[in-house]
Amino acid sequence: MLTRRLQRFRGVYIQKRCFFPGFSQIVSVISNPVDIIRQLDESRKLLESTREELQASYERLTIPQTETFSPLPGFFPRKVELASLRSCLESQPAFTVLFGGSSTGKTALLRQVLSKPDQFLLVSFDLRLPGFSNIQGMYMSFSMKFEELFNRIINSYADHPNSKVKDAFQSTLKGHINGFKLARRDLEKRIDQALSVTGNSDSVITENNLAQLFEQYQSALLAYWNVDPFKDAEPQDHEKSTNLEHKERKEDEKTPAKSLRNANGTESFRRKIPVLFIDEAHRLGTFISSPDCINILLTASLTLTKQDRLCHVVHATSDPFYMYWLRNLNVSHHVKLLTIDDCTKDETRDYFYEYLLPSTLEKLPSPGLIKHKLFPFDVLWDTFGGRLVFYADYISEFIDTNGNAHPLQSSHFLQAYILLKIYLGDSKFKIQSEYQLPQYSEIDNKDTVSPSVLREVIEEILNNPQNITQNRSVNEINYFAACERWSTAEIHKIVAAKILNLTWITPLSERPPNHNSKNFVFRMPALRPMSRVMFKAMQNIYSNDAAKT
Known part of the structure; x- marks a missing residue:
């Protein structure tokens, strides 16, 4: 009986020793070679993709990082x-x-x-x-x-x-x-x-x-x-x-x-x-x-x-x-x-004649053919004021039209004129603005400008007795006085519509050279047209309306 048990145990032991753990996998590879090749190919592609990503990451790290904040070409020194x-x-x-x-x-x-x-x-x-x-x-x-x-x-x-x-x-x-x-x-x-x-x-x-x-x-x-x-x-x-x-x-x-x-x-x-x-x-x-x-x-x-x-x-x-x-x-x-606001008239004249024209109009093959059509600087200042970008865009349009573009036909003036006419004629036209307009719960129409209020504000600005100075090309009115007269909410909606701009302190270009001078006057926050172009559009609309009446 002992001999039989030993033989039986020896047989089981021999079977265990002869068992090969990877035998089933070998059989699977032999029986399904196509699937195994496909899996190997996918693994190879995955490894190559990982290697490429690691290489790209390393290359990104080796690229020198530079600050892209650099001076603008053709900068006019103010x-x-x-x-x-x-x-x-x-x-x-x-x-x-x-x-x-x-x-x-x-x-x-x-x-x-x-x-x-x-x-x-x-x-x-x-x-x-x-x-x-x-x-x-x-x-x-x-x-x-x-x-x-x-x-x-x-x-x-x-x-x-x-x-x-x-x-x-x-x-x-x-x-x-x-x-x-x-x-x-x-x-x-x-x-x-x-x-x-x-x-x-x-x-x-x-x-x-x-x-x-x-x-x-x-x-x-x-x-x-x-x-x-x-x-x-x-x-x-x-x-x-x-x-x-x-x-x-x-x-x-x-x-x-x-x-x-x-x-x-x-x-x-x-x-x-x-x-x-x-x-x-x-x-x-x-x-x-x-x-x-x-x-x-x-x-x-x-x-x-x-x-x-x-x-x-x-x-x-x-x-x-x-x-x-x-x-x-x-x-x-x-x-x-x-x-920061517009340039003074002297600065704008220097920019126009010394920077803009030499780099644009005078570089044409035959600049004299259209240069004689150019309007005097005072006419351009009356429309564009001290916003230098307006002059650059107008000269581009002037060249494109072979010298036949009037300042009142410029894209900036037309945009300002159309915007004013829309807000003056349509009380349901919604304000399109990126400004963070303060919220007022007592207002019903929060997203529209009142045409009647806007018309009164324009008349107040145009009839303001304060003269336009050498350093400022537009009239302005007192911000707090306007808020008391027409309500803060209504004034803020006109500002949000980008018809008026609210200036809290005196722009740098308008400060007197000597702040200790006897002529220095404290300036309250003021409302002024967004630009001289907007001011010109107000004048044009107001004069046309006056002519009709």
């Missing part, structure tokens, strides 16, 4: 505005809001001032093409811009003659750069997980993440200002390095924002001023629906400027109601306000 902006940005860091109507030159002026890599470290966002439409995109855009900024700082000192400067900035800022990158990658993983599980990732990035991002940015800026390459240097080496760049240090000390961190006078390298610039800032409310998110952005701007003096923050906007937005968020009283 001395007063440029001097005021330079004075503002070369002083202690502040939160500045630049108001001005559309096409008055706000962005062009800022481009001219800020696009100096040896003086400013710029982070810019143009909300005409924002690159984001929600809080997730906003976080990613800001994070990548901040990371790229500190990479630029390190690269800007790569060729410094003293290696200690380069090493100090690299060792100090590298950790902050990795912090931006790691935080962004962590959120990207969470977004992918949320999409795979629920198909929705809207709740992954919240206002807290945005607040943490600006805290990272604040910490990195503070580290940038506190970098001291010569902290542990020998006195002789330090003196030698100081003499090497004595001139640059002296230039830096002229700027309070730079010398704020250089009070001991021991630095021997140029420290640049960080600037965070948001163009068309009023569109933030269009892309970001969360009031808390906008509040965090504005509060962070105040912290970086008023509290810590770490960088400039500049918002440019063509929306006069942006002031109400800042007021509602309790920010406006901490903000420095500037207004």
Whole structure:
């Protein structure tokens, strides 16, 4: 019996030892070769695709990131505005809001001032093409811009003659750069997980993440200002390095924002001023629906400027109601306000004869054939005022029509004339505006302009006894008086329709050369036509109506 059991056990053991785990797979391959070849081919293609994606990612990382905020070609220097902006940005860091109507030159002026890599470290966002439409995109855009900024700082000192400067900035800022990158990658993983599980990732990035991002940015800026390459240097080496760049240090000390961190006078390298610039800032409310998110952005701007003096923050906007937005968020009283408007008559004449005509009309093969048809400058000024873009567009139309375009046939005048006629004749025509119009619950027709109110306002502007001056091409009326007479809501709807512009402070081009002069008069917020072209359209319609009666 024992022998039988041993034989039986030995047989089972032999069977187990002879069992081959991959035998079934081998049989499957032999029996289905076509499917196996197809699977191998798909795996090969997947590996090639992954390799290509990794290669593309590596190439993207090796592409040098540059700030595209550069001076515009053919820029016309406006001395007063440029001097005021330079004075503002070369002083202690502040939160500045630049108001001005559309096409008055706000962005062009800022481009001219800020696009100096040896003086400013710029982070810019143009909300005409924002690159984001929600809080997730906003976080990613800001994070990548901040990371790229500190990479630029390190690269800007790569060729410094003293290696200690380069090493100090690299060792100090590298950790902050990795912090931006790691935080962004962590959120990207969470977004992918949320999409795979629920198909929705809207709740992954919240206002807290945005607040943490600006805290990272604040910490990195503070580290940038506190970098001291010569902290542990020998006195002789330090003196030698100081003499090497004595001139640059002296230039830096002229700027309070730079010398704020250089009070001991021991630095021997140029420290640049960080600037965070948001163009068309009023569109933030269009892309970001969360009031808390906008509040965090504005509060962070105040912290970086008023509290810590770490960088400039500049918002440019063509929306006069942006002031109400800042007021509602309790920010406006901490903000420095500037207004850009049209050029003066002398500036416009110089632009027309010295910049525009030599680059357009006089470059034609036979400019004399149509140049004699050109209207005198005073006639053009009467229609276009000091808005330079209107002259450039008119000259283009003048050339296209072989010199047969009258200023009142220009596209800008026709658009203004048609817009006025529509709002004066149709009380149901809805306002088409990107402005953040304040809401009034007591108004029935919130989206339409009252033709009767508009007509009275136009008459008041045209009959205003205040004369048009050398520096201003249109009449204006007092904003608060107009609100008392026709109601704030009705006036705001006319402004939202882009018929009138609301100027809170005196434009830079209209300020007297000496603010301490006896002739200086305090100016209240005023309503004026959007441009001289709109003012001309008002005159034309009013005179035609008067002729009919």
